[in-house]
Every structure is written in structure tokens, then in C-alpha cells.
Amino acid sequence: MFGVASFYAVLGVPMSARSWLITSALTVAAVTLVGCAQPTPEPSVTPVAEPVHWSYDGASGPASWAELDSSFETCAVGTDQSPIDLPATVPAPSTSIRLSAEDADGDVFDTGHAVEFESDGEGETLTFAGDEYSLQQMHAHVPSEHTVNGQPAAAELHLVHADADGRLLVLGILVTEGQASDALMPFIEAATHVADEEDVTMDVSAVLPPSLENYEYSGSLTTPPCTEDVQWVVMSTPISMSAEQIGTLEGAHSHNARPTQPLGDRVVVGGTADLDVED
Incomplete structure (x- = not known):
């Protein structure tokens, strides 16, 4: 099988032009490969949790604090x-x-x-x-x-x-x-x-x-x-x-x-x- 240089020699391309043509061909191939590459995935960002809303009255008042978040459990089960x-x-x-x-x-x-x-x-x-x-x-x-x-x-x-x-x-x-x-x-x-x-x-x-x-x-x-x-x-x-x-x-x-x-x-x-x- 012919290499790139042999192919240009058969066509009668002068030696001075062969290097330029080979370089150009390799550049096009490289650009093509880069263009086909998979895009780098964006780094995942963990969303920041919003603070749990609590208050002193209504559905988020003291009687319901333990139900608003698992970290508030002591508000209901604590003995002290x-x-x-x-x-x-x-x-x-x-x-x-x-x-x-x-x-x-x-x-x-x-x-x-x-x-x-x-x-x-x-x-x-x-x-x-x-x-x-x-x-x-x-x-x-x-x-x-x-x-x-x-x-x-x-x-x-x-x-x-x-x-x-x-x-x-x-x-x-x-x-x-x-x-x-x-x-x-x-x-x-x-x-x-x-x-x-x-x-x-x-x-x-x-x-x-x-x-x-x-x-x-x-x-x-x-x-x-x-x-x-x-x-x-x-x-x-x-x-x-x-x-x-x-x-x-x-x-x-x-x-x-x-x-x-x-x-x-x-x-x-x-x-x-x-x-x-x-x-």
C-alpha cells in the first residue's frame, strides 16, 4: 500500500510541494478528529440546600418544628x-x-x-x-x-x-x-x-x-x-x-x-x- 509521500511521487508532484501537501493533509485530519471528539462534560454542581423555614406560629410553629426537618427531631423527643x-x-x-x-x-x-x-x-x-x-x-x-x-x-x-x-x-x-x-x-x-x-x-x-x-x-x-x-x-x-x-x-x-x-x-x-x- 502506498504511503502519502509515494502517492504524491506517482502523481509527479515536485519534492518541494510534497512536504507542504503532506502537512496540510495532516492538519485537516487533526482538525476533523478534534471536531468529532466528545465535548468535555461540565463539572457537576451540587445545589445548596435552602435553610428550613420555621417560625413561631402557624404550620411552621413550635408544635411542628420536629416535622419540618429530621435534624429538628429533638424539639419533639428531647427530655431536657x-x-x-x-x-x-x-x-x-x-x-x-x-x-x-x-x-x-x-x-x-x-x-x-x-x-x-x-x-x-x-x-x-x-x-x-x-x-x-x-x-x-x-x-x-x-x-x-x-x-x-x-x-x-x-x-x-x-x-x-x-x-x-x-x-x-x-x-x-x-x-x-x-x-x-x-x-x-x-x-x-x-x-x-x-x-x-x-x-x-x-x-x-x-x-x-x-x-x-x-x-x-x-x-x-x-x-x-x-x-x-x-x-x-x-x-x-x-x-x-x-x-x-x-x-x-x-x-x-x-x-x-x-x-x-x-x-x-x-x-x-x-x-x-x-x-x-x-x-
Whole structure:
């Protein structure tokens, strides 16, 4: 069988032209092969799952949280859930915690369920049972989630803390209507325009009530996924906020409170606290 060069020789094509013709033929063949090749498939992209919608009323409210997503199952089957109804009388103190508070810087924004202050990691720390927790964020519920002898307060602040291993402790502060809180003004003012994040500085020590006597019990997050093994410390003495301040928080999120959960076999104990204020 003739090769390409022999074929051109038989035809009498001059040697000088044979190289050009052979090169051209090979180029056409290469282009043809490339054109017939299978296209490279586009890399597959895994769609990002949309967050599960939950709320405080209707079909997506607390009674249905466990049905909205399998990861919310604990909201229904958990035995150590929060909030709870606290006794009218604080049990005799059997523990003592230490609070070390200084100004905390962070951002205020709307999570879609509450107005929240997110700390930059510096500021207030809390020592409980020898373990140190640092303030992560603070948010508000209107009305309160914990009740005392069956009665809710006008509002409740949750100061969420975490230790080095990620274990959570939530400091709850009940709020009654009365004198305005100067310490909470940066948080309240930012809550009126949380479409954009607001940088604020919070004097955490000034937010605390004058008495640090408290209720303590083991519970859970009060929002999905209702994770348990959360230590709760709820101050027995409320702080006050003006009707206007409470109204501002209520205007952002009205009735964002989970109903109280059964206490079960748990025991609520009393505690005290020492406060170290750092300049």
C-alpha cells in the first residue's frame, strides 16, 4: 500500500510541494478528529440546600418544628428542653458563678427570628463549675420564654456563651416594663435599622440586674434544632426597659417565644454570682 509521500511521487508532484501537501493533509485530519471528539462534560454542581423555614406560629410553629426537618427531631423527643416554668421562690443557693465583664464590641443584625448582637469574642466571660465561657451573642425574645410561677415577663434577653470545647451556657435576663435601660440603648437603637449591620459597644456589666441570684438547670436551645446539654442560668431579679424600648423589639419580632416545656426529672437549683468589672 502506498504511503502519502509515494502517492504524491506517482502523481509527479515536485519534492518541494510534497512536504507542504503532506502537512496540510495532516492538519485537516487533526482538525476533523478534534471536531468529532466528545465535548468535555461540565463539572457537576451540587445545589445548596435552602435553610428550613420555621417560625413561631402557624404550620411552621413550635408544635411542628420536629416535622419540618429530621435534624429538628429533638424539639419533639428531647427530655431536657427549654424554656421551662421557674418556681416563684428561688431555691437556696448551692452554686456560685463568676462574671468578668468589660465592654464588648460587635454587630447588631436581624437573624430573621430575633434582633441579635454578635460579639467579636472579647468582653464578658463567665466561669461556671470551674469552666470558663465567653460571650458569643445576645438576642431578645418578646415576651419572655421562661416564666416564673406561670407568668411571663415583658421580654427576655439571652446572652449565649461557649467554652473552648463549644459547650454552651445561656445567661437569661428577664425584663419588666419600667425605667428605660441606658445600657441597652446601643442595642435598641441599632434594632430600629437592622437592614444593615450596626457596629455597637455594649457595657455588659451595666445590663445585668443589681442582684445576681439565679436559677440554674440543664436544658436546650429554645430554637431549632433544640440541641440539649445547654446549661441555663436565669437571673431571678429582672431588669427594666421602657415601654418604647420593649415596643421597638416587639416591632422587629412580635411573640418570638417558644412555649414552656415539661421539667421532667430535672431539678432547678439556686445560685449566686460574683461580678468582676474590668476597665
